[in-house]
Amino acid sequence: MPKLPHSFYQNEVVTDLAVLLLGKQLFTRVDGQLTGGTIVETEAYDGLMDKASHAYGGRFTNRTRVMYEQGGVSYVYLCYGIHHLFNVVSGVEGSPQAVLIRGIEPIVGIDVMLKRRNMSALKPNVGAGPGALAKSLGIDMKLNAKDLLGDEIWIEDNGIQYTPEQLIAGPRIGVAYAGDHALLPWRYAVNGNKYVSKPHIK
DNA sequence: GTGCGGATGAACT
């Protein structure tokens, strides 16, 4: 099960990387429990240029610092005071790009994920939605700024390959404040997969 | 130090 190399994350076209991450498999080992799933939905955030990005205009704070690192580390932050959201930092050092993981199809440790969610049966909302999947995988601030080739959180390429026809793109979610940039079609998903979050594209 | 609001989700009507 090969972990993706650092070179994969240093792709400077963050929208390309967001597409390439679809079909890759995200794993965590938290409290000794292995959980993971196939990535089926992502969003690209293009650092300096992107009004929806936390690092828009070069904003550099304790929170956004990790976005400026070389691609291949995690960026986790708390949203709405409740939900942890997991991003993959990409690009070269000094270029604050990131891909938000919005949906996974559970594969490993499903019983652990259900326990973390207080659920008794596998339903789409175990993996659909950025806050939901983070909770299922045990992701919180302790997993911020981690090397994605470490043994706490990592991504593997297990050979899943989608054709362009299976993928769909649309505007990003929850970024209305970004004005004209809210319309950019930088949300990508596997068309028809039930672990893609709502609202559905098209 | 203070105040505002958000890359959401779940439970409602």
Place this chain on the structure above:
DNA sequence: GTTCATCCGCACT
């Protein structure tokens, strides 16, 4: 479709 839980990061004083 609407409401609300819940709290830190950030901008500004």
